Structures are given as structure tokens and as C-alpha cells.
Amino acid sequence: MNEWLDRLSQLPQQWFESPIAAIALTLGAYFFGVRLFKLLRRPTWCPPMLIAAIGIATVIALLPIGIDDYNRGASWLMLLLGPATVALAVPLYQQLPQIRALWKPILMTLPLSATLAACYAVLIAAIMGAPQDVLASLAPKSVTSPIALSLAEELGGSRALLMGALLTTGVTAIFGVEWLSRMLRIRDPRLIGLALGINGHALGTVRAFEISGVAGAFASLGMSLTGAFTAIVLPLVWHLFY
Amino acid sequence: MSVLRGFLWLLAFLLLGQTLVRLFHIPMPSGVIGMLLLTLWFSFRGRMNRDVVQISQPLIAMLALLIMPGVVEIFFVADQFADQWTAILTALIVGTLLSVLSSLLLMRRYLAHDDLSHNDLPRNDTPRNDDPSSPVGTVDHE
Numbered sequence: 020m021n022e023w024l025d026r027l028s029q030l031p032q033q034w035f036e037s038p039i040a041a042i043a044l045t046l047g048a049y050f051f052g053v054r055l056f057k058l059l060r061r062p063t064w065c066p067p068m069l070i071a072a073i074g075i076a077t078v079i080a081l082l083p084i085g086i087d088d089y090n091r092g093a094s095w096l097m098l099l100l101g102p103a104t105v106a107l108a109v110p111l112y113q114q115l116p117q118i119r120a121l122w123k124p125i126l127m128t129l130p131l132s133a134t135l136a137a138c139y140a141v142l143i144a145a146i147m148g149a150p151q152d153v154l155a156s157l158a159p160k161s162v163t164s165p166i167a168l169s170l171a172e173e174l175g176g177s178r179a180l181l182m183g184a185l186l187t188t189g190v191t192a193i194f195g196v197e198w199l200s201r202m203l204r205i206r207d208p209r210l211i212g213l214a215l216g217i218n219g220h221a222l223g224t225v226r227a228f229e230i231s232g233v234a235g236a237f238a239s240l241g242m243s244l245t246g247a248f249t250a251i252v253l254p255l256v257w258h259l260f261y
Numbered sequence: 262m263s264v265l266r267g268f269l270w271l272l273a274f275l276l277l278g279q280t281l282v283r284l285f286h287i288p289m290p291s292g293v294i295g296m297l298l299l300t301l302w303f304s305f306r307g308r309m310n311r312d313v314v315q316i317s318q319p320l321i322a323m324l325a326l327l328i329m330p331g332v333v334e335i336f337f338v339a340d341q342f343a344d345q346w347t348a349i350l351t352a353l354i355v356g357t358l359l360s361v362l363s364s365l366l367l368m369r370r371y372l373a374h375d376d377l378s379h380n381d382l383p384r385n386d387t388p389r390n391d392d393p394s395s396p397v398g399t400v401d402h403e
Contacts, residue, residue: 041330049326068325072332079333086337093330099320100327102271104292105278106317108299112309115300124371132364140356147348157352161360164328169290179338180349182331187353195361203365210368218361221324239321247297250289 031082041092048074063194066222068186100165107163107246110239118240125213125244130252132217133245136161137253140188151261156180158253160188163220166246174257189222196223208234216241267316274299 034040052071059065079089118125140157149157155176159167164185171181196214205211208231215223216238224242228235278295281287287294303309342349 045326045330049329068329068332072329072336075329075333076336079337086334090330090334093333096330097327099323101275101292101295102268103320103324103327104290105271105274105295105299106313106320108274108296108303109309109314109317110321111296111300112303115304121372124368127371128364128367132360132367135363136357136360139359140352143356144348144352147351149345149348149352153342153345153349157349160353161357163324164331165292165324166290168331169292177338177341178331179334180342182328183335184349184353185328186332187350188357191354191357192361195358196365199358199362199365203369205365205369207372210365210372213368213372214361214364217364218357221328225325243296247293250293254289 028083031084032088035084035088035092038092038095041089042096044075044078044089045071045093045096048072048078063197064190066186066190066193068222069190072186100168104163104165107239107243110236111243114236114240117236125240129213129217129241129244130248132214133161133248134252136218136245137249152176153180155257155261157184158257159249160184161192161218161220161245162249163242163246166250167220170250170253173254174261185220186222189219192219192223193226209237212237213241216243217245220245263312264316264319267310267312267314270310270313271295271299271316271320274302 048071049067051074052067052069055070056062056065056067075089079086137158137160140160141154144154144157152175155174156171156178157180158174158176159170159181162170164182167181167185168178171178192215196211196218200206200211200214211230212227212234215227215234219226219238220242224235224238227238274295275291276295277298278293279291281294281298282289282291299313
């Protein structure tokens with residue numbers, strides 16, 4: 020009997036020796052998050068990703084395993100970030116005629132908006148006395164995760180902090196775009212979509228597709244261009260200062 | 262099989278991006294270079310590869326999911342930034358609200374006077390792709 024209990028208590032450890040358990044836990048938490056999100060009537064301040072992340076953290080805290088055991092398995096899932104970034108070529112190509120038709124206004128607004136998105140946060144944090152590694156983790160906060168991750172690595176930021184920053188930014192951007200566009204009486208789905216994509220990366224883009232197809236297309240445009248622009252400019256500017 | 266063939270395309274362009282990044286010391290992630298190369302390839306061909314379109318839809322839908330494992334870690338390293346939380350949260354929330362406000366104002370200034378319709382644009386306005394009925398990235402939380 021005792022021996023059997025012993026074996027039972029070792030089970031969680033053994034599960035997480037292979038990546039299967041971590042991947043299953045991640046997917047399970049994702050669908051749990053989506054379900055709970057719908058039950059709560061889609062609160063904008065609490066997206067499925069946040070619910071799911073808290074769910075995973077709770078499971079890890081309850082089981083006799085560490086975050087490292089989980090991360091080792093989940094990194095297999097993260098391998099997909101590379102091909103997923105390349106896949107963004109599809110919405111980008113689909114929007115090429117739109118980009119060509121609107122290249123002037125987009126050229127006037129997008130680089131400035133993408134720059135401001137990074138600058139505001141870095142400036143506020145710097146004024147409040149945050150050290151350099153925190154600033155490096157906050158700078159790519161509006162960029163879609165695969166690009167942001169390699170940027171944070173390049174600048175010497177913390178991966179965990181950046182991911183938290185991405186989530187907070189996405190949630191705030193969705194809330195902000197909906198609130199401020201109502202205040203400013205902006206109803207153009209192209210504008211709302213672009214604002215969501217530039218400021219709220221993948222989370223904002225997912226939200227834009229819920230509003231309408233046009234908003235979603237412009238959000239992926241905003242997201243891809245902000246990603247490409249920031250990936251090129253941010254390391255150059257950063258190394259001027261640090 | 263078509264999905265797997267599309268996946269192979271993505272991997273090939275990812276590797277191509279990685280090669281260029283390593284060869285020329287480009288300060289960008291290999292995924293981004295791969296994305297730009299694939300866009301260029303599509304424009305060169307004048308159309309998109311159907312296999313790539315099919316795989317890109319589920320992959321882009323996964324982007325939000327792929328953030329999650331990283332977010333989990335923050336709950337376990339929170340102590341490391343214990344004295345920074347006010348600065349971090351203020352920077353993120355105030356900074357994001359400010360940048361949303363400025364981008365909305367900027368775009369209203371430059372985009373709103375455009376004579377394109379303010380309502381939904383016709384879908385056939387999108388490029389000659391193989392499958393215009395499926396806007397890629399049409400993602401529900403499903």
C-alpha cells in the first residue's frame with residue numbers, strides 16, 4: 020500500500036519529464052480560459068490568456084513540480100513561434116494593395132505611432148527609476164511576441180517580464196482603443212483596426228477580427244508593420260544609448 | 262498533407278531567414294526576415310501558395326496561445342522585480358493609453374480625409390490570392 024502511494028506521489032514529476040504533460044496543460048488551460056471568458060461575458064480587462072496563465076500557474080504551484088519543469092516542456096510549443104512569424108507574410112501580402120493605396124498616410128502615422136508606443140513606456144519607467152534590464156524588457160511591449168522575444172534577448176531584457184508586459188499591454192490597448200475611439204467618435208474600422216494592431220500586437224489583432232474583417236485586416240497590417248519597423252529600428256536606437 | 266507542405270514552406274523560409282541573419286549579422290529575428298522574404302516571394306509570383314495560406318491560418322490563431330507559457334513564468338519571478346512593480350505597471354498602463362490616444366489622433370488626422378469608404382471595404386479589394394474567402398488570421402477564441 021505504502022509503496023503504491025510512493026509511486027503515486029512520484030507521478031507528477033514523471034509526467035513532466037517529457038514535454039507531453041506541459042503541452043497538454045497549456046492547451047487545456049487555453050480552452051479552460053476561453054470557456055470561462057465566455058461565461059464571464061467577455062470582460063475586456065481579463066482576456067482568456069490571463070485566465071489560462073493563472074490556471075497554469077496554480078496547477079504548477081499545487082503539483083510538486085517547478086516552473087522549470089513546465090518551461091522545459093512548453094519550450095517545445097514555443098518552437099512554433101518561428102514558423103508563426105513567417106506565416107504573418109500571408110496577411111501582409113493580402114494587404115499589399117491596401118498598403119499601396121494608403122502608403123502615404125500609413126507612412127506618416129505608423130512609424131511615429133510605433134515609436135511612441137515604445138517611447139512612452141520606456142520614458143515613464145526610466146523617470147520612475149527602473150534599471151536598464153527592466154527598460155529593455157518594456158521597450159518591445161507593443162510588438163508581436165516572436166519578434167518581441169528576440170528583441171528583448173538582443174537588448175538584454177527579461178523574458179518573463181516581457182511576456183507579462185505583452186499581456187498587460189494587449190489588455191490595456193484593447194480597453195484603451197474601445198474607450199478612446201468612443202470618446203473621439205472614431206468609427207472607421209480601418210482606424211480602429213490599425214490602432215489595435217500597432218498598440219496591442221496579437222491580442223489586439225484577435226480583438227479586431229471580432230469587430231469586423233476590415234478591422235482585423237488592418238490590425239494585422241498594423242501588427243506586422245509595427246513588428247518589422249520596431250525590429251529594425253529599436254536595436255539601432257537602443258545601442259546609441261546603452 | 263497540404264498543411265504539412267505549407268509548414269515545410271514556412272520552415273524553409275525560416276531557415277533562409279536564419280541563414281541571411283547569420284551571414285550578414287542582421288540585427289533582426291530570423292522569423293521577421295523569413296516573413297519579409299516570403300512576402301517578397303509572393304509578390305514576385307503574383308499570388309500566394311495555397312498550402313502556405315492553409316497552414317498560416319491556424320498558426321496565426323496560435324500566436325495568442327504561444328504568449329501564454331511565457332506569461333506563466335512572471336508569477337514565479339515576481340520577487341525579482343518586487344521594488345519595480347509600480348514603475349512597471351504605470352509605464353505599461355499609462356504608456357499604452359497614451360500611445361493609443363496619439364495613434365488614434367494621428368490616424369484621424371491623416372487617414373480620415375482619405376476618400377475610401379468609411380464603411381466596410383469590399384472583400385474583393387484584397388489581392389489575387391488563391392483563397393480570398395478565408396481572410397487569414399480570422400481568429401475567434403475558439
